[in-house]
Every structure is written in structure tokens, then in C-alpha cells.
Amino acid sequence: MSLINTTWKHVRRSPYQSIAAILIVMQTFFVVSMFIFLIVGSSRIIAFLESQPQVTAFFENETKQEEMQVLKEAVKQTGKVSATKFVSKEEALKIYEEQNKDEPILLEFVTADILPASLEVSTYKIQDLSEIYTLLKNAPIVAEVIYQKDLVSKLTLWTNALRTVGITLIAVLGISSVLILVIVIGIKISQKKTEIEIMRLLGATSWYVRWPFIFEGMLYGVVGAVVAWCIASGILWYATPFLNNFLGGVSVLPFSSIILLEILAVEILLGILLGVFSSFLAVLRYLK
């Protein structure tokens, strides 16, 4: 109780320093939250794309069902294919209608005849796609092949770049947070030098003097992390309808509350570690 009271007194008596400390921690954890959202989101997009038919071959208009069947068997015989699916002209129309149900003008002149039938092929491994692609492309009955490997690898490249930038940014902000917390707690220790000296003369142990400062650092870490999480989650919640619209059929959002709470728990833990580490450095530096 006395520890909490003393810590609260430290915070209350120099509010601007405390606010500065909380703000810098908050800034760091805001970036951490956004970074986690982006990483989770992009890995969901990649997983979605990887689970989709990865090569789609569109047949020439006059292709017969038997010819299509022969090509399907040839693809299957490679042993690298996990699934194949025919999409007939009628099915293609249904998909088209579903995708454009809000745009009646687009539906008006489209019939099943002008849409091509297609064969969707999924492979077990993404690296086998190029072989299947070549096989399909060389078939005379195939008009066009859409190949998603490029998209996935580009997205993976982007995600990796994002990861590097994010980690660098978080490292820089993390170091700034530690330094600012060390300075803020150091100033507070200096302000209380006389009081600390008196407490020591009255028999206070080193840890009795240190604890309130360590606890104060911990408090800044936790408050900064929680506030940052609330803001980031609020922004995500607000932007979810827009992002869902933007991402089309890819189911990335909303994140379940369990994931959000897990992120909060991790951030609180990191906040505690950051606060304790910083205040411990300050205590070692200023409370010899």
C-alpha cells in the first residue's frame, strides 16, 4: 500500500514528466499494435491466396468437354496437383453476377456465352505452379492462363520488407522510450535526493528506496501500452468496414476479440519489461 502511495505521489508531483514518459511509451506501442495488425493481416491474405486455385486456365470458346477432360487428366498425372475444378460458362456467369450484384448495368449485356469456361488447378507446393502453368499454356485449347504465384511472391516480398521496416522502427522507438524513461526517473531521483538520504540514515534498505522508482517505470510501461492498444484497436474497428470493402472477398477482418486480447496481454508484458528495465537503469545510474 505504501509502495503504491509513494509511487502515485511521485507521479502526481511532477505530472509533465510523467505525461512525457507515458506518451513516448504509448507512441512505441501504437506502432507495435499497428505492426502486429499488418503482419497478422498480410499473413492472412497470403494464406488465403495460397489456399485459392493458383492457376486458372481459360478455354477457347469452341473447346469440347472431352478435350477439357483430357487436359484435366494430363494435369492430374503430374502428381503435383491437390485439386482441380471445372467452371462452366454458366457457373462463370453466376460468379460474375455475384461479384457485380450491386452494378445492374454490368449485368445487363453479359450472358453465359461470352464468358469462357475454365479449369482451376491447385498444387501441393507453390513452386510446382510454373510446371503446371507451362503445361496448360502449351495446350492449344487454352486461351489464357492466370498465374497467382507472382502475386503471392510479391506480397511475401512486401510483407518481409514491411517486417524489416516495422522492426527497425520499433527498435528505434523502443530505445528512445528507454532513454526518456531513464531521464525522467533520473530527474525524479535527483529531486528526491535529500529525502532519499534521510530515509537511508533512518535505516531504509537500498531496495526500500529503489522499489517506488521501479514501480513507477512499470506503471508508465503498462499505461502507455494499454492506451496505445485502445487507440490502435479503435482505429482498426473504425476502419474495418472500409478495409473489408477494399480487400474484396479475402476474409482478414475483423480480428477476433481473443486475438486482440492476446495482443493486449503481450503488449502489457512488453510494457512491464520496458518500464522495469528503464527504471532499473535509472536506479543503477542515479542511486549509487
Next chain:
Amino acid sequence: MIQLENVSKMFGSGAYGLTEINLSIEKGEFVFIVGPTGSGKTTLFRLLIREMLPSQGSIVVGDFDLIKLPHSRVSHLRKKIGVIFQDLKLIVDRTVFENVLLPLEVVGVPVSEAIKRAEELLGQVELTAHRDKFPLQLSGGELQRTAIARSLALSPEVLLADEPTGNLDPTTSREIVNLLGDINKKGTTVLMATHNADIVNEFKKRVVALQKGRIIKDEKKGKYELD
């Protein structure tokens, strides 16, 4: 209770604060440490609470050999010794009550027990009416009594009072020394540093006289004489 053998303290400048001090004080004694300013009274007290180490010699306080005492156990020693500092060392932004409560908080006495003890001490030094005042709102005598109450909080075995009557009028000075006498009667060993000759002569206790860091006189029922 307190044993100093051949203790010298030399400061960085090369000046001696104390030179070859041999002093033995029994449990329950009341001793005046007298001498002019700079004679080494405060240095002696600082050595006794291990605020500093002597340049040579040995110091034993109760069960503590101060030369061998590890830093981590200094707090244990200080809990056994109450100190009324020359500059009082009261915390200015804490009330009288909070200042008295501080040593009890420091050693982790349960809150309700600490509050009861602090109230009891304020009653003993007649400061109950001033419990919520800050040090700046108190007179010299009240400040001294606050410092005395705080020094007694942990029922110390030894009480070191460094010029507790400095800057006080004769009546208040007498009250303070009477209070220290009462504490001594309850079994606490009291060492009082002073250069108030009237008080020393009136109370007829053991007097240890220091001059330029050396003991020049040590008399039972002594008087304030530095010649």
C-alpha cells in the same frame, strides 16, 4: 554498548576529524559530548551510524562491529540507533505526523500499528495538536521535538542527539534535555553533543570533552570545562 578503540578519522584534505579516540559507553548511560565547533562531535556520531568509516581503529555498537559490517547490513544497525541530527533532517513536504511515521514505514511496520505508535510518540513529545502541520509552520522547539519523536519511533537502544538545544531559548532547551533524560530513564543509552555549558553543568552527567578531535577529559558527573 559502545566501544571505540584507537579510532582516528582523517578527511581527504589531510585534516584530522578525530584522533586516537578510546571511548567506552555502558548500556543505559547518559553522556554529554562537549567541545567547541569543529572539535569532532558530529564526526563521532557519523562514525557511530556508519555514515563513514574510520581511517583506523575499531568501533563496536551493540552486536555490530562497524568495520566488518557489510553495506547490506548497515540498515540493521541504523534501526537500533535513533539520531537527532544537528540540522534535524526533517522532510519539508511531509507533515509532522508523516515525518514521525517515516522510520516505521521504512522497516515495514504494519500501517495500523505504525499509526498507533506515531500518535503515541507525538503525545509523548506533546505535539499531537501540531500533527498535520508542515515543518515550516513549526517553532524551533517544536521542530526539535518532532525530530526527537522520529528518532524514538523504533525504540532504539542508543539515541544520538547532535546539539538538540542549538538555537533554542533556555527554557525550551531544558524541556528538551528533560525529555532526553526521561527517555534515558527507560533504558535507552543517550549521547548528547552540545556546547551549552549551563545544561551540562545543571544535569551532572558523564561528560566527554573533545578538542581538535581528541578526548581531553572524560568525567562522571562532570562539568563543561575545556581547559
